[in-house]
Amino acid sequence: MFCSCPADHFGKPPNTQTCPVCLGLPGALPVPNATAIEWCIKLGLALNCKINFQSKFDRKNYFYPDLPKGYQISQYDQPFCFGGWLDLASGKRIRITRVHMEEDTGKLQHATIDGQKVSLIDFNRSGVPLVEIVTEPDFDNTEDTNEFLKEIQLIVRTLGISTADMEKGSMRLEANISVRPSGQTALPKYKVEIKNVNSFRFIRKAVEYEISRQTVILEKGDIPVQETRGFNENTGSTFSQRLKEEANDYRYFPEPDIPSFIFTSDQIETWKKEIPELPVEMRNKMINKYNLSVKNAQIITSNPDMYKIFIQTNNIWKKDPKIVADYLINKRYGSIPPKTPQEIIAALSTPITSVDSSQIEIIANSVITANPKAVADFKSGKQQALFFLIGQMKHQLNTIDSNLAKMTLEKLLK
Helix, strand or coil: CCCCCCCCCCCCCCCCCCCCCCCCCCCCCCCCCCHHHHHHHHHHHEEEEEEEEEEEEEEECCCCCCCCCCEECCCCCCCCEEEEEEECCCCEEEEEEEEEEEEEECEEEEEEEEEEEEEEEEEEHCCCEEEEEEEECCCCCCCHHHHHHHHHHHHHHHHCCCCCHHHHHHCCCCEEEEECCCCCCCCCCCCCCEEECCCCCHHHHHHHHHHHHHHHHHCCCCCCEEEEEEEEEECCCCEEEEECCHHHHHHHHHHCCCEEHHHHEEHHHHHHHHHCCCCCCHHHHHCCCCCCHHHHHHHHHHHHHHEEEEEEEEHHHCCHHHHHHHHHHHHHCCCCCCHHHHHHHHHHHHHHHHCCCCHHHHHHHHHHCCCCHHHHHHHHHCCCHHHHHHHHHHHHHCCCCCCHHHHHHHHCCC
């Protein structure tokens, strides 16, 4: 964010992508990354935020082993973006408090060396540009949080500003949870933060566990401790890490080594025009222009490559778009997808019925014989096992239609 070290740190040897700036060495001065700031503002615009025409960086002071300077360059009272919103499919509006820019910290790795438990620090990630999106407390169930987070990931990928790959740490999820007794309107005077969760499934489990834990404490007449907690993926439970600080504990003050930023309305308008078609606009087009179901529209727009080839194919092949959608979604072409609209059109023009029905049954029987566990799972009511068997049939004959394969398997498995 403030030096020329690469941001692509995943899988690189520890401490090989560092310099005096991101190591916080004395005398090193930060130089802001203009592209990162532009991308942060574009994300804010995509989330319907207002933009601060005058903004600045601040020092957030706290000591932690992976923060070599003893402070983090972040934003406090003048973030780049504020006051936005994102609507869920239900129509419920989630208010965005702010979208601000800061630098990431180093990465701690806990290990045992020569019988001693130690914490090792990899500073490759230190100083990587980090955008933080903060919402108002508008969530009251994990269904909404799950939808919101997935939509954020999709927007970020559509803008091309990050892979938002959680396995590589490019997107991390954090939740602040406090439980309010039924009938009470005021927010509780405490909150518990769960830090650095790396999957949608785990953040959902963490929130559900924390709601249950806090409810038990409140029912006893006590107040949960305001703290930061981690999530143990193996036990499905949260655990205390440290007491949670208040804003004044960080002793924010303007970063003296970086002057304030002044943006013009023309500059913001230019960036706004550069924002590509957003996921919600894509879905509306799928439903209103191409008459797809909501479910199929969601599937196609969740994959940028699938969406692009769908549009390109329908611009050439002036027939029922639903046929193209079905083709792409059900992957009738097997494990190797077509690379061009022309290949899709050629495949759609080839009659599926050319495959002999007896040949289909032979393939189905061989798949059933080779996958006894999937067969047992299907017979016990697990519908997902049937999709697995269909996929196995397609590996053997990629011109098999999904519905035909499904009907054949169901007939044989009765």
